[in-house]
Amino acid sequence: MVPGLEVKFTGGPPVLSDGQVIEGYASLFGLTDQGGDAVLPGAFAASLARIAGRGDKVRMLWQHDPTRPIGVWDEVGEDGKGLWVKGRLLPDVAQAREAAALIQAGAIDGLSIGYRTLRAERDKAGRRVLAEVELWEVSLVTFPMLAEAKVGRKDTDELREVAALFHQAAQALRGA
DSSP states (O other): OOTTOEEEEEEOOOOOBTTTEEEEEEEEBTOOOTTSEEEOTTTTHHHHHHHHHTTOOOEEEETTEEEEEEEEEEEEEEOSSEEEEEEEEOTTSHHHHHHHHHHHHTSOOEEEEEEEEEEEEEOTTSOEEEEEEEEEEEEEESSOSBTTSOBSOTTHHHHHHHHHHHHHHHHHHHHO
C-alpha cells in the first residue's frame, strides 16, 4: 500500500460478462460505509478529469497491492448513483485468471477504491463526508466495506423494476 492512501471496500454478487469483463459500482453516493464515511456526488469528477488530461487510467489492482495489477478499467465515471467502473481482467496475468475463477465461484465479489481525501467535513450524524478525493485505483477485494455497491450490471435495478411491472400486468390480465 502507498503511505497515506485510503481505501474503501465495496462488494456484491459475482458477475463476469463477455469472458473477463467486470463492471459495477466502486462507490455509491450518500451511503455510509463501515468506516463511517459517505461520498458526495461529484467527489471524483476533478480527479477523473486530471487523470484523463494526463492520458492516464485508474489502475485495476488485486487487494490494493500496487505490485499486482490484474487488468484495466476501460470506463470509470460518475453517474447519479455513484462511481461506475467497467474493465477487463487480463488473461495473460496469472492473478487475473485466479481472480476470474474466484469471482465465478462466488469466493470474492468486492470492489474497493484507493484514494487520497482532498476535501471532507463532518455532518450532523458524525460521518466524514468526502467532497473531493484523488482516485488512484479500484481493486478487486475479498472483504467489501460498502455492501450496497456491487460487482454487477449497471441496469440490474432497472431490469428488476421492469420485471415487476410485467408481473403485475400479467396478474391483472389473468384476473380480468
